[in-house]
Amino acid sequence: MNFWQTIPKPIIGLSPMDGVTDASFRFITAKHGGPDVVFTEFVNVETAFFAPDTLIKDFTYSEIERPIVAQIYGHTPEMFYKVAHIVCELGFDGVDINMGCPAKKVAAKGSGAALILNPSLARSIIQRVYQGVKDWCEGQSLSDLNIDPGFIQKTRIANRLRTGVERPLRRRLIPVSVKTRIGYDQVVVEEWMQTLLEEKPSVISLHGRTLKQGYKGSADWESIARAVDVSRNSGILLLGNGDLQDMQDVYRRISQSKVDGVLLGRSAQGNPWIFRGKEEVKRALSSNGGVSIDPMPIRLEERFRALLEHSSHFEKHWGLQCFVGMRKHLAWYCRGSPRAAELRSQMVQLSNVGEVMDCLRNYAASIASEFQPKERAPSPRPSRSSMASEPLIS
Ligand SMILES: Cc1cc2nc3c(=O)[nH]c(=O)nc-3n(C[C@H](O)[C@H](O)[C@H](O)COP(=O)(O)O)c2cc1C
Structure with a gap:
């Protein structure tokens, strides 16, 4: 068979x-x-x-x-x-x-x-x-x-x-x-x-x-x-x-x-x-439709870990001179992230895993400060606040 x-x-x-x-x-x-x-x-x-x-x-x-x-x-x-x-x-x-x-x-x-x-x-x-x-x-x-x-x-x-x-x-x-x-x-x-x-x-x-x-x-x-x-x-x-x-x-x-x-x-x-x-x-x-098919939400942290892993695999196996071929993938991973267009425009200029890591660190810091709860402000929306408080990359 x-x-x-x-x-x-x-x-x-x-x-x-x-x-x-x-x-x-x-x-x-x-x-x-x-x-x-x-x-x-x-x-x-x-x-x-x-x-x-x-x-x-x-x-x-x-x-x-x-x-x-x-x-x-x-x-x-x-x-x-x-x-x-x-x-x-x-x-x-x-x-x-x-x-x-x-x-x-x-x-x-x-x-x-x-x-x-x-x-x-x-x-x-x-x-x-x-x-x-x-x-x-x-x-x-x-x-x-x-x-x-x-x-x-x-x-x-x-x-x-x-x-x-x-x-x-x-x-x-x-x-x-x-x-x-x-x-x-x-x-x-x-x-x-x-x-x-x-x-x-x-x-x-x-x-x-x-x-x-x-x-x-x-x-x-x-x-x-x-x-x-x-x-x-x-x-x-x-x-x-x-x-x-x-x-x-x-x-x-x-x-x-x-x-x-x-x-x-x-x-x-x-x-x-x-x-x-x-x-x-x-x-x-x-079971003729008796199961719900809900898309599983992927947290930013998980998305960026996979992006880094993909970048490392790519750099290791194809070499730095080919890293330009990784850029389109980097851009695709940005879909659905807060301020995706800005992140994407940075990603498509990167040339190695080290730069990808730095870019994600800066991004994590910038969205963390953007979504930081303001003093005496009403409680932030839970999804955004949890996103800001979790380390995006460690
Ligand atoms: C960038 C790109 C490259 C493709 N290369 C191939 C290929 O090498 N062999 C193939 O059979 N189809 C190729 N396709 C067609 C896809 O396998 C698929 O049939 C098509 O994208 C429609 O499916 P989708 O709407 O799920 O993308 C390619 C499609 C795209 C977008």
Whole structure:
């Protein structure tokens, strides 16, 4: 049985996001939120094969993130075949094929969501990934495929350094999945699902927008519900995706569309805790709504501790020269804080963990004085006063 079948339904996972769901982000999300499954950022198959050194960053992970699925994209079936071996050799729990990216640099080459226009190529790619996983499982050696064993070794060492453990590699058939959209320039979800179902991936994750929409408009959950109808009784899991802001949204969309699960993307940015509510959603769905799904308030102190931990992880693993990549995360963590805009404008200029720490100290002092009870003033509002009296960072 593959790991997807062992996750209690509905599956509530972290959606892949290029430039966001790197190993530091996934580590923090797994530790503070605990999604059912995480995906790597998408990785181009040509780059993975010809410039593997650059991919150590993309394909490293910690044990806490499991189950972890490596996402790959491209347009050449033979490259997918080879890179499926790399994914297996690195111990991932699954391999996902991106057929949903709308970016020009991806789709113009016939990769990502452009594959929706080319069903026969899409099918060949799925078939070659299957074959790659199968051949690896049956013992095919990487050197036969001209795969640089040095890259595998370096990535394994990076993983061991990060987690302190290295899982003994066991040759096993890992599940193949596809993440896609409901169409290219118009909704063709029924036909497209039929095509994909014929190749029997373990899971299809469906973002309820066309390539043409990019990220505009609203995700079309009615089309996702129609995809559920098409895939019913196929044994293939369908995950819906798009615009889920919180666990109440997740509950509502799953009950209406009857998907097997969902992936959350942007709502997890700076918000690893969003996944904490997943058990309530599962309970509520199994008891027909008899459980309340209240978002758990995250205290400022907890938010800033996670922000610091994330910054330290990032600095330690990617180095100071890359810290600029952490700034967007810092900005996301500021959402909902008092004087968020001011804090955010400072955060996006920071260059190391020390500066993050100083910035938070100054911020804590300034909001503590702002919310300090004035002499003979009426009692302050309890939430604000408790915020000011607790140390935000220690
Ligand atoms: C910055 C960014 C990067 C993304 N990168 C990927 C990617 O590498 N692979 C992928 O399948 N989808 C990618 N997506 C799409 C998301 O996984 C998801 O389908 C989309 O954001 C809709 O879900 P949401 O509304 O929960 O964010 C990306 C989205 C964003 C915003």
